[in-house]
Amino acid sequence: MEAFERILRGAVEANASDVHLKAGAPVVFRVAQDLLPVDALIPTEVWLSEVIRQIVPDHLQARLENEHEIDFAYAPAHIGRFRVNVFQQRGSYVLAMRLVKAAIRDFGALHLPEIVRKVAEAPRGIVIIAGATGSGKSTTLAAMIEHINQHARKHIITLEDPIEYLFTDKHSIIEQREVGLDTATFASGLKNVLRQDPDVLVIGEMRDPASIAAAMSAANIGHLVISTLHTADAAMSVQRILEFFPSADRDQARRQFATTLRAVICQKLVTSTEGGVLPAVEILLNNGAVEKVIHTGALDKLHATIELGSGEGMQTFDQALYLLAKAGKITTAQALEHSSTPESLKMRFQGVVLSETRRILAARD
Numbered sequence: 001m002e003a004f005e006r007i008l009r010g011a012v013e014a015n016a017s018d019v020h021l022k023a024g025a026p027v028v029f030r031v032a033q034d035l036l037p038v039d040a041l042i043p044t045e046v047w048l049s050e051v052i053r054q055i056v057p058d059h060l061q062a063r064l065e066n067e068h069e070i071d072f073a074y075a076p077a078h079i080g081r082f083r084v085n086v087f088q089q090r091g092s093y094v095l096a097m098r099l100v101k102a103a104i105r106d107f108g109a110l111h112l113p114e115i116v117r118k119v120a121e122a123p124r125g126i127v128i129i130a131g132a133t134g135s136g137k138s139t140t141l142a143a144m145i146e147h148i149n150q151h152a153r154k155h156i157i158t159l160e161d162p163i164e165y166l167f168t169d170k171h172s173i174i175e176q177r178e179v180g181l182d183t184a185t186f187a188s189g190l191k192n193v194l195r196q197d198p199d200v201l202v203i204g205e206m207r208d209p210a211s212i213a214a215a216m217s218a219a220n221i222g223h224l225v226i227s228t229l230h231t232a233d234a235a236m237s238v239q240r241i242l243e244f245f246p247s248a249d250r251d252q253a254r255r256q257f258a259t260t261l262r263a264v265i266c267q268k269l270v271t272s273t274e275g276g277v278l279p280a281v282e283i284l285l286n287n288g289a290v291e292k293v294i295h296t297g298a299l300d301k302l303h304a305t306i307e308l309g310s311g312e313g314m315q316t317f318d319q320a321l322y323l324l325a326k327a328g329k330i331t332t333a334q335a336l337e338h339s340s341t342p343e344s345l346k347m348r349f350q351g352v353v354l355s356e357t358r359r360i361l362a363a364r365d
Helices: 002-013 045-055 058-067 114-120 137-151 186-191 209-220 234-243 247-260 288-296 299-308 317-326 332-338 342-349
Strands: 018-022 028-031 034-037 069-074 081-089 092-100 125-130 155-160 173-178 200-203 224-229 261-271 277-285 352-354 360-363
Touching (some): 002 092, 018 045, 045 092, 058 069, 114 137, 114 261, 114 277, 125 137, 137 155, 137 200, 137 224, 137 261, 186 209, 200 209, 209 247, 224 234, 234 247, 261 288, 261 317, 261 332, 277 317, 288 299, 332 342, 342 352
Parallel strands (some): 125 224, 125 261, 155 200
Antiparallel strands (some): 018 092, 069 081, 081 092, 352 360
């Protein structure tokens, strides 16, 4: 384990976000979004199997043997805390480890828009934090929980798989429950959560109709529910939520979701001009126009509705990328690389703004 711990210390010192270990291949760190092989021992199957045997919690050993993949948290003393995924490829185990920063950073340190703070202060409704793997969803989620913890007297219950950030009660009371350790499944944890008197319910990830239905039920009776989702943008997040439900139940789910949704915060990490990364954040806030679009199922209009809601704090990814580039925080090339509609964004940089229907809305000097 000494060599393994040296690797983890090296990852912390290099400010790596991820560590990848595979038998017969170099150890790889992800630093500022780049995958970099490091000068360390080449893991063997025997060595890697012994490491896995020692770090996998006892209550997950049987699941690993049966399912061949598990998630858990690992926190070696004086090194740091990691979210670990063990999985198989070609019959051999692989380790993918995400470094969880010990300090929970606030919205300013994370360079998040001011509207995110206001969303965290919402008294009720569903808030979805979306994005691809490695886009900073967990970090933003932790910042929102800690903001509530510091500024409001709330009872916060989290259901996580695994627990990542550890919170200390301040103004709020926080109970963190880990799936597999503190409750058998997300479904079993959600079944009784409303009997535990929560003000804020944090669901680590929306992953099935049961968790979404529980979130809607909690939001409908006045709770704030915050969760994450693996989707590329805000409109796709809404569509993905509804796709969890069978077609026979989808109309009812859509109507309920239209009234309980509070916001979707979707983010991408973009390399900054000063090194490191910055979040480009798409923000959907549920106003009358958004509720109508979701209620009627006209989800193809959501993107344009976000564009038109900029006065309320909404913004599309292109609007966010444009503002970051104009402020000199990222390059134009980076903005175009991360845009889903680079031609439209390129025209925006040239002073022409197009709507979703491709009409010219304005021309700027």
